[in-house]
Amino acid sequence: MRHRLIVPGAVFAALMMTVPASAAEPSPGAPGAGDAYYPAYGNGGYDVSHYDLRLKYQPKSDQLAGTATLLAESTQELSRFNLDFALDVSAVHVDGRKASFEVSGDHELEVTPARPVAEGEDFTVVVRYSGVPSEVEVSGFTSWHRTPDGAVAANEPESAWWWYPSNDHPSDKATFDVSVAVPEGYQSLSNGRLVSEKESAGWVRTDWRSNKPQATYLATLAVGKFDLTRSSTESGIPVVNAYSKSLGDEDGSARASVERTAEITDWLEGVFGTYPFDTVGGYVPDTGKSFALETQTMAFYGNERFKDGTDVSVVVHELAHQWYGDSVSLREWKDIWLNEGFASYASWLWSEEQGEGTAQELAEYAYSSYPADDEFWKVKPGDPGPENQFHGAVYERGAMALQALRNEIGDKDFFAVLKGWPSERSYGNARLKDFVKYAEKVSGEPLGDLFDTWLHTASKPAKSALGGERGERGGKPARPESWKEIKAVDGAHRH
Known part of the structure; x- marks a missing residue:
């Protein structure tokens, strides 16, 4: 028999006064992560540590179930x-119990668990879903790209919505297991290491694992018919590259570019330090797109990127992102310079390494290419706004800022910064102001004015601000032969 405890009114009141504030009624998590550029992206109230995605995809009908x-x-x-x-979505379970759910807006899935989740509690969410991703548009765009023999999920700042539910903001990174079943004769690609591949009843299931934290937009999925190549870097990192079998005339130039992945990774380790992941590679699907994206460990290269010939610079750019953007990720999207400025500058350093124009020459050429009244100088790379997040100024002026920093603090401290930053912030997130403080700590110099000039001022800096002997002398430098390749990489995004 249950006995009811009778508590006198005065005692009850005293007890209630001792209840801590944390015992307040449970409340909904925020429908956004608080990003100034994209208020509805990501969510509040929880952090994801791992995604396990079990998918089945039919290329002919574009039907995805997961x-x-x-x-x-x-x-x-x-x-x-x-x-x-x-x-x-057909069903949602939280901690094994069926949860209610409803769709809010164009990409918000609101989940109400059978019982509230306590603060600091580990919990599990299982979502069953299906659809034809190519038929789904959000705000007039899609990040799901159909190919002649399948499809690809790759875009920035959003791509997850079309193939898995997530807390879609770079500030909430997680590890991933991605298992994909496709009909025999087709292949599936994703991030990280290929763990297993099995055939059963006319289907082939492959399992991919990313064992280091990964931002949601950096997860990728590709299904089609590919030719895979395998090698390794000098330090023993496995390299896997993949090429659509329908590339046609672009096949040779794509391979001549992407097959240099091992060589470039070895070189980048000398610039940025130890490669942060256990695999590296890239894939070239027949999407008819010209953009590239730093999808973690398995970079995406649109086949149109190689329409006019080889483009080694884009490979350098996307591989540099594995340190700057993937291992060290931005905290908010306004910090995009931490990704694109460094990847663009890496291409300039590669040109310098190859004897095709120094970073100083490339910086001077970029500087002189835009008159003072050009719209280019009105974009502030340190906070470009969502409409200009992937503007050429973020890439090129962002790279100029790094050359100015190099000239200001000298090569010894500059390259110590480039190598030390990814080590100090590995697998985490950072803001632009964090990098400024780090560069000041390493160099022992105040650098606020330099970064304000190049990243936060909506006008063309004085030529002397670029530094370097040639920059001081002024005048337009000769056009570097490699400029066509070195020029800022097209953004992999809808903006």
Whole structure:
């Protein structure tokens, strides 16, 4: 028999006064991560530690079915929480119990668990879903690219919505297991290491594992018919590259570029330090796109990128992102310079290494290419705004800022900064101001004015601000022969 405890009114009141504030009623997690550029991207109230995605895809019909299991920890008492997703959901379970859900807006999945999730509690979310991703548009765009023999999910700042539910913001990084079943005769690619491949009843299932934290937009999926090549870097890192079998005339130039991945990775280790992951590679699907994207460990290269011949610079750019952008990720999207400025400058350093124009010459040429009244100088790379997040100024003026920094603090401290930063911040997130403080600590010099001039001023800096002997003398330098390759990489995004 249950006995009811009778508590006198005065005693009850005293007890209630001792209840801590944290025992307040559970509340919904925020429908956004608080990013100034994209308020509805990501979500509040929890952090994801791991995504397990079990998928089945039919290339002919573009039909995708999946079960996503998310391991997460709550950061508040949750009565409800959101996931970012755009396909059709059939069921959601939280900690093994069926949860109610509804769609809000164009990519918000609101989940209400059967019981509230306590603050600091580890919990598991299982989402079953299906759909035809190519038929789904959000705000008039899609990040799902159909190919003659399959499809690719790759875009920035959003791509997850079309193939798995997530907390879609770079500030919430997680590890990934991606298992994909496709019909025999087709292949599937994703990030990280290929763990297993099995055939059963006319289907081939491959399992990929990313064992280091990865931002959601850096996860990629490709299905089609590919030719895979395998090698390794001098330090023993496995290299896997893949090329669509329908590339045609672009096949040779694509291979001549991407097959230099091992060589470039070895060189970048000398510039940025130890490669941060256990595999490296890239893939070239027949998407008809010209952009590239630093999808973690398996860079995406649109086949149109190689339409006019080899483009080694884009390979350098995307591989440099493995340190700057992937291992060390931006905290908010306004910090995009931490990704693109460094990857662009890496291409200038590669040109310098190859004897095709020094970084100083390239910086001077870029500087002189835009008159003072050009719109280029009105974009502030340190906070370009969502409409200019992938503007050429973020890439080129961003790279000029690094050359100015190099001239200011000297090669010894500059390259110590380039190598030390990815080590100090590995697998985490950072803001631009964090990098400025780090560069000041390493160099022992105040650098606020330099960064304000190049990253936060909507006008063309004085030529002397670039530094270097030639920069001081002024005048337009000769056009470097490699400029066609070195020029800023097209953004892999819809903006």
